[in-house]
Every structure is written in structure tokens, then in C-alpha cells.
Amino acid sequence: MTRLIAARLGQSLVVVLVMSFVIYGLIGLMPGDPIDLMISADPNVTAADAARLKALYGLDRPIWARYLAWLTAAADGDLGYSRLFSRPVLEVLGPRLANTALLMSLALGLALLIAVPAGVAAARRPGSLLDRSINLVCFAGVSVPPFWFALLLLLLFAVVLGWLPAGGVETIGDGGMLDRARHLILPVITLSVASVAAYTRHVRGALIEVLREDYVRTARAKGLAERPVVWRHGLRNALIPVVTVLALDFGALFSGALITETMFSYQGMGKTIYDAIMGNDYNLALVGLLLATALTLAANFAADLAYGWLDPRIRYRGGVER
Amino acid sequence: MSVLTHPRASTPRRLAWRRFQSHRLALVSAVVLALLVVLALAAPLIALALGVAVDDVDLFLRLGPPSGAHPLGTDVLGRDLLLRLLHGGRVSLAVGVSSAMVAAVIGTIVGIVAGFFGGRLDAVLMRFADGVISLPLLPLLIVLAAVDPGKIGIPESIASSEAFSLYRIIGIISLVGWTTVARLARAATMALRERDFIQVAVAQGFGPARIMVRHILPNAASPILVATTLTVGNVILFESVLSFLGLGIQPPVASWGNMLTGAQELIWQAPMQAVWPGMLIFVTVICFNFLGDGLQDALDPRSGTGTIPR
Numbered sequence: 001m002t003r004l005i006a007a008r009l010g011q012s013l014v015v016v017l018v019m020s021f022v023i024y025g026l027i028g029l030m031p032g033d034p035i036d037l038m039i040s041a042d043p044n045v046t047a048a049d050a051a052r053l054k055a056l057y058g059l060d061r062p063i064w065a066r067y068l069a070w071l072t073a074a075a076d077g078d079l080g081y082s083r084l085f086s087r088p089v090l091e092v093l094g095p096r097l098a099n100t101a102l103l104m105s106l107a108l109g110l111a112l113l114i115a116v117p118a119g120v121a122a123a124r125r126p127g128s129l130l131d132r133s134i135n136l137v138c139f140a141g142v143s144v145p146p147f148w149f150a151l152l153l154l155l156l157f158a159v160v161l162g163w164l165p166a167g168g169v170e171t172i173g174d175g176g177m178l179d180r181a182r183h184l185i186l187p188v189i190t191l192s193v194a195s196v197a198a199y200t201r202h203v204r205g206a207l208i209e210v211l212r213e214d215y216v217r218t219a220r221a222k223g224l225a226e227r228p229v230v231w232r233h234g235l236r237n238a239l240i241p242v243v244t245v246l247a248l249d250f251g252a253l254f255s256g257a258l259i260t261e262t263m264f265s266y267q268g269m270g271k272t273i274y275d276a277i278m279g280n281d282y283n284l285a286l287v288g289l290l291l292a293t294a295l296t297l298a299a300n301f302a303a304d305l306a307y308g309w310l311d312p313r314i315r316y317r318g319g320v321e322r
Numbered sequence: 323m324s325v326l327t328h329p330r331a332s333t334p335r336r337l338a339w340r341r342f343q344s345h346r347l348a349l350v351s352a353v354v355l356a357l358l359v360v361l362a363l364a365a366p367l368i369a370l371a372l373g374v375a376v377d378d379v380d381l382f383l384r385l386g387p388p389s390g391a392h393p394l395g396t397d398v399l400g401r402d403l404l405l406r407l408l409h410g411g412r413v414s415l416a417v418g419v420s421s422a423m424v425a426a427v428i429g430t431i432v433g434i435v436a437g438f439f440g441g442r443l444d445a446v447l448m449r450f451a452d453g454v455i456s457l458p459l460l461p462l463l464i465v466l467a468a469v470d471p472g473k474i475g476i477p478e479s480i481a482s483s484e485a486f487s488l489y490r491i492i493g494i495i496s497l498v499g500w501t502t503v504a505r506l507a508r509a510a511t512m513a514l515r516e517r518d519f520i521q522v523a524v525a526q527g528f529g530p531a532r533i534m535v536r537h538i539l540p541n542a543a544s545p546i547l548v549a550t551t552l553t554v555g556n557v558i559l560f561e562s563v564l565s566f567l568g569l570g571i572q573p574p575v576a577s578w579g580n581m582l583t584g585a586q587e588l589i590w591q592a593p594m595q596a597v598w599p600g601m602l603i604f605v606t607v608i609c610f611n612f613l614g615d616g617l618q619d620a621l622d623p624r625s626g627t628g629t630i631p632r
Contacts, residue, residue, distance in 0.1 A: 029470060155596065251458045251459065259563060
């Protein structure tokens, strides 16, 4: 088991390294370059000056050399300065990471709170009117463009009813708990819609399968009431695959967070990465993207571990297979 | 129970068609999609009937209300909203279907090769597919879409053309859209590989390429078709998000996504500008998802509940 974990950790590390090179290369291909940005305000700079500046900052070297230089500095903990915020990249990203973590965990919690009961209700009577209605809602949930859903929420709650703020993390000059919570409501709903739909279908599918198992029939045969059969014997086992789906979904959830945060001007990782790419803030974009990738890989890794831990049958068969 | 009593009733194709018909939502979706395609194609005729062109700017009629000449009103530059929606539909549907096709070709090749050869090649390909699925795709797509074509040696004259931005978004989305098809094609191939007729073909000494193309591909067509249909919906969502963020289809060419770009600032004055394009994206995507679900029930009845991809 330990060897397996070590191997997977090694794999993930390699993927992060490869991704760091890919992203580094791609960011170099974005329009403009740092020197252009530096000198754009100064009409007296000649082409020769620009070339000298380029050489001074090492931008005339081949890409792998620049990448290695970046990597060496990064290994020392120097991830560079953000152009947009004029502060070290990590100082910018830290609080935003916390904002996103709050948003994502609330959205995940809400999604589970809705999806588990809905999935159970659907699975208890497959094909019933209730099941079909839930199915319909799920289809709608995965088909709705998230940014449009956010627009509709804004239209209803911020424009027509005027109950909730249209964006931001907090009202300037307020910033109390209640105020922050009010700013979170619409983003959390937006972000959880697709997850609710996906998890409901997973819970339903897994539970239908589990309810066909022998031990469920045994539980029923010994006269156990339907409720404990479904919730204790059924759901407990049905949730195992759902837990892994949840962790594997991290990447999708993060992508969703980018849209949600941008729509509601919520200062999180997703919006920061988007702003950094749009604003030619190379360092910030690079580190933000890498951090997002690393977190996603970590979540996948956790999913693999959780699967083996929750379902001993897999562990004993040897190897964590997906 | 003689087979001969209903000689025509039980061909696989008829059975599939009957199962498809019993999925009423899929049937309705097919009709709705057909209607959307016809309307989008008929956009020039509708323009003729209304007496306005899509690109006709009328700054005296900005955000105009619905009227005889403008059934849905006008947008922020006074262009006819209905015509823009129909032209946007052409782009969104074309991008959706062609990206899904490209993705399906990639996915089919990867899936069948992985499933047929198995072993280490299979492990590598599927690990790669898993990796692509689990990455935070949207931020990466945004970087890809932001790449300056001039820096990879594409001349300015090509890079700034309308066709290029279309091909570019199709290419970008296909890069990530192939995984669903690959997984299903692989599963189908692995099941087929054990079947007698494939074993016979192997024993007869046919090369792997011939077996994969002539024997496996036709028999794996159903799951591939289902996965491709489901992919279309997802791809249209991706296109709309990228265009909405200003990185996909570039104005003045309309797409449902980029029509929503300015709608957020206008939401106080002109909410319908935000409602219509999004509604059409939603309807189109849900129709493709229902259609995929119906096709799955019809072509692959044993696969059970069906799944909608994220």
C-alpha cells in the first residue's frame, strides 16, 4: 500500500512538472511580452533599447533555458511578482484561494444536501413519476449554461426583487458575517447547480445497483423496516462510488468556479486566473494555473485513497484500480 | 412464439426505432433541433421577409422594443435581435457539431486502439484520458484561446480572418472533448474482442488495422454515436462560455455565447438581451442530451440508466 501511494505521488509530481512546462510555454505564446508592456508608456525607447532590455531580463534566451531559470527560482520559493497587483504572486493568491475554498466547499455541501435525498427518492421507485421528474430536473441542471443561469439569478434577485447584492465579496465599509453570507448566496447556488444534477444521478444509479445485492435482500428478509434498509445498508455502500466521483469532479468544479466568480466579481482563484490571463500578468497566471492543476491532482489522489479505504474489497484485491 | 408470424416486425433496426419512439422526450428533442436547424438555415429568407439585414446598424433604434420589422426588438447597436439569434445559431450549431465530430474521430481511434491492443498501451492511453478529464479544463482552454497565432508562425492575414477563429475554437474544444467517446469506444472494443467473429478474423491472419476498421468499428458504432451526440451538447456549452468570455467567436460574427457578453451590463435596462441567447443555448443543449439518452435506450438497451456527461 505504501509503495502504491509513493508511486502515485511520484506520478502526480511528474504530471505537475510536465504541466508547468506546457503552461509556461503557452503563456509565452500569449499576445505581447513583458518588455512591450514595460516600454509602451515611453515613446523615447528605441528598438535597440528594447533589445538591450530583453537581453538584460534574459528574454532573448531559448524557452527551455528560461523555463529552467523559472523552475530554479520557484524551487527556492520565488514565484515572481504580479504585474497587476505589484505584490508577490503568493501574497495575491493566498486570500483568493481561501475565498474559492469557501465558495467551493459551500457549493459542494449544498449539492450533497440536495443530491443525496433526491437520488435516494428517485432510486426507491425507479420509473415512478417522482423519479422521472427528478431526472428531468437533472437534465436541465447539466444543460443550463452556468453563466446564463447566473445572469438569470442576478436578474431575479438583484434587479427585480433587489434582495441580494449583484456581486463582490463584501459591501465596502461593512464586511460583517451576515454581509459576507449575503454575497455568497447567489454564487453558491450557481456553482452547485451542475453538481446537484450530476451527483443525484450518481446516487440514484449506485443505490439502484446496491439495492439489488444479496445483503439488502437479507436485511429485508429478516424484517428490517424499509428506511434502515435503504439508508443504512443501501446508501452507505452506494455512497462509496459517489465519494470518488466527488473528488474526481474537483477539476470541473474549479472550472465552474471560474465562471461563477467572474460573473459575480467574487475575488477567488478562478477570477484571478482569468484576470491575470486577460491582463498579461504572466507570473500570476502561471502560478494560479499550476496551483489549480496541483490541487485537482491532489483531489484525484485523495479519491483513489478514499476508494480503497471505504471499500476494503478493492484493497484486498490488490492495487487501487479505477 | 414463432418468429415467422411477424416476419417484418423484429429486425434490429425496427426494434431500435420503436424503442426510440417510446422515449418521447428524445423524439420531441429531435423535432425541436430539426426546427432550429431549418430556422437557422432560413435566416437569409427571414431577413428578406423582414426587409432588414443582420448587420444593419440603426443607432436611432438601440435596444428597440419588438415591432413588425423587428419581431424580438433590436440589440445595443440597433441590429435585429431575431436575425442575430438565427445567425448565432448557425455558428453555435456548426461549431458544436463539427467539434463533436472531430472529437469523435480522435476518441474513436484512441478508444479502439486502446481496447484492441490492451496492456501497457491501453494503460497509458486511458491514464492520459483520465488526466485530461480531471484537469481544470476551462482555465487551460482560456490560455489556449488566448495564444497569439502570430507567435506560432501563422500570418496575420489568415489569423484575423473569420474562418480562422472558427477553426481555432473547433480545434481547441476537440482537444478536450474526445474523452467520453474514447471511454465508450474502448469498452465496446474490449467486449467485442472476445467475440467469436473477431477471434476468427484474428485466426485467419488479418492484420489488426483491418480487424479494427472492418469488424470492430461497425459493431461499436452505436455507443460511439450515443457518446458523440452527448458530446455535442457539452461542446456547445464550452463554446458559449469561451465566446461569452470574449475568447471564442469574435464579434461582429454572432454566436449565442458572445451575444451574452454585453448583456450583463445591460441587464437593468434590457433584460431580454440576456434571456434569448441563453434560452436557445439551454434548449439546444438539453435537446442534444435527451437525444443522446434516447439513442442509448434505442441502440444499447442493456446499458441501463444512461449517463449524462459533465
